[in-house]
Amino acid sequence: QVELAESGGGSVQSGGxxxxxxxxxxxxxxxxxxxxFREAPGKRREVVATLGGGxxxxxxxxxxxxxxxxxxxxxxxxxxxxxxxxxxxxxxTYYCAAGPDWPCGLSMGDYDTWGQGTQVTVSS
Numbered sequence: 001q002v003e004l005a006e007s008g009g010g011s012v013q014s015g016g017x018x019x020x021x022x023x024x025x026x027x028x029x030x031x032x033x034x035x036x037f038r039e040a041p042g043k044r045r046e047v048v049a050t051l052g053g054g055x056x057x058x059x060x061x062x063x064x065x066x067x068x069x070x071x072x073x074x075x076x077x078x079x080x081x082x083x084x085x086x087x088x089x090x091x092x093t094y095y096c097a098a099g100p101d102w103p104c105g106l107s108m109g110d111y112d113t114w115g116q117g118t119q120v121t122v123s124s
Contacts, residue, residue, distance in 0.1 A: 022096030
């Protein structure tokens with residue numbers, strides 16, 4: 001059974017940067033689709049970025065394009081989300097997800113393995 005564990009959340013000021021990490025327990029996940037989702041209080045969980053093909057495919061929500069970068073370091077079994085120019089509306093709990101299906105979907109249902117989440121707070 002694959003397990004995902006996020007880390008790297010914290011509190012930053014508007015305009016700041018953070019790097020989230022998601023470590024996974026099975027190297028086979030590097031061939032899966034992986035994604036970062038976020039859930040703000042009172043809002044539905046939404047996709048932030050997805051990655052597939054071992055990193056050859058990436059996609060981003062319009063709200064984060066040009067500010068966030070998703071990447072995979074296979075040797076470390078770790079998925080990253082580099083976030084820059086953070087805005088108060090980026091504040092949420094961020095979740096790492098993985099799923100074996102292709103192409104990489106944009107919905108929660110496309111992913112069957114989830115981490116516990118890491119919280120990001122952005123102050124204005």
